[in-house]
Amino acid sequence: MLTILGRANSVNVMKVLWCLDELGWPYERHDAGMQYGVVNTPEYRAKNPNGRVPTLVDGDFVLWESNSILRYLCLKAGGDAGGLYPAAPAARASVDRWLDWQLSIVSPAERNLFWGMVRTPEDKRDYTLIDTAVRDMATNWAIIEDRLGDGRAFLEGEHLTIADIVLGCYARRWFGAEVQRPGMPELPAMRAWYGRLEARPGFRTFVAPKLF
Ligand SMILES: N[C@@H](CCC(=O)N[C@@H](CS)C(=O)NCC(=O)O)C(=O)O
Known part of the structure; x- marks a missing residue:
């Protein structure tokens, strides 16, 4: 087990x-x-x-x-894990790139937005830090918006991979009512992708619940 x-x-x-x-x-x-x-x-x-x-x-x-x-x-x-982790070198590296990007770029940029809005009482929030995080994440999400702009269903094509799982968890935090701030951009392709993630039972059970 x-x-x-x-x-x-x-x-x-x-x-x-x-x-x-x-x-x-x-x-x-x-x-x-x-x-x-x-x-x-x-x-x-x-x-x-x-x-x-x-x-x-x-x-x-x-x-x-x-x-x-x-x-x-x-x-x-084993294999491609039912499509979650493609086996061919280029396809696998392409998935891995998003995991590394989350760790190196997204997570540090997003931290002050999540911690500021969700884990800090309103009277103690530093909105300068929070809104810097909003701007930095808008830049990062523009990369995802561009990636999905060709009509693909998921980040690496027509099948959900662990790249969608990793970045979908951060997209949940971005789209959540808990963190909304003025100046957040419209991201139509990313929202449509997010809708596809919301349809997954694993997302609904473990990622969708209220942030705390
Ligand atoms: N890069 C690590 C980060 C792990 C991490 O920082 N986890 C946070 C929660 S998201 C944590 O352990 N925080 C301290 C705690 O929960 O006591 C990973 O992806 O596993």
């Missing part, structure tokens, strides 16, 4: 739960992180020295970094 350690309201845990849902695999999840603690215990740190979530435990194998966990699950599924 696979075990996921991590609170369900973490964007990085959401990715993994949605991917497991797409694969249709059973697993256990145990709360850890933020209000649940656990991550600073010696037992947890022995598994994940960063004290972050998620951590995957698969028998004797322990893995941290959510995007690496997604890749591992798909490799374990």
Whole structure:
């Protein structure tokens, strides 16, 4: 049995739960992180020295970094993981590029928007930081808008891949009522793609619920 350690309201845990849902695999999840603690215990740190979530435990194998966990699950599924992770080198690298982009560009740019609007009381918010994040993310989402502008259904073509799962979790935060700010651009192709993600049961169960 696979075990996921991590609170369900973490964007990085959401990715993994949605991917497991797409694969249709059973697993256990145990709360850890933020209000649940656990991550600073010696037992947890022995598994994940960063004290972050998620951590995957698969028998004797322990893995941290959510995007690496997604890749591992798909490799374990074999082949192209039902289309989630294409096997041909160029197609796979193309998916991987979006995962790396999320980690290197999107996540740092988006952090102050999410933390400012969702995890900070209104009277303590720094709207300069929040609106800088809005502008930076508008630049990033313009790349996605352009990518989807040729009418493709998903980021890598006609099939959902783990690139859509990873960026779909951040799109949920962007489109959510919780973070709306003046000056957010219309992104019609991205909204249509987002509508296709909302139709996935794994998205509805693990990603759509109210942010907190
Ligand atoms: N790059 C890591 C980031 C992990 C991370 O920062 N997780 C956050 C939650 S999204 C965390 O553990 N925060 C501290 C906590 O929950 O206690 C990954 O993708 O797994």
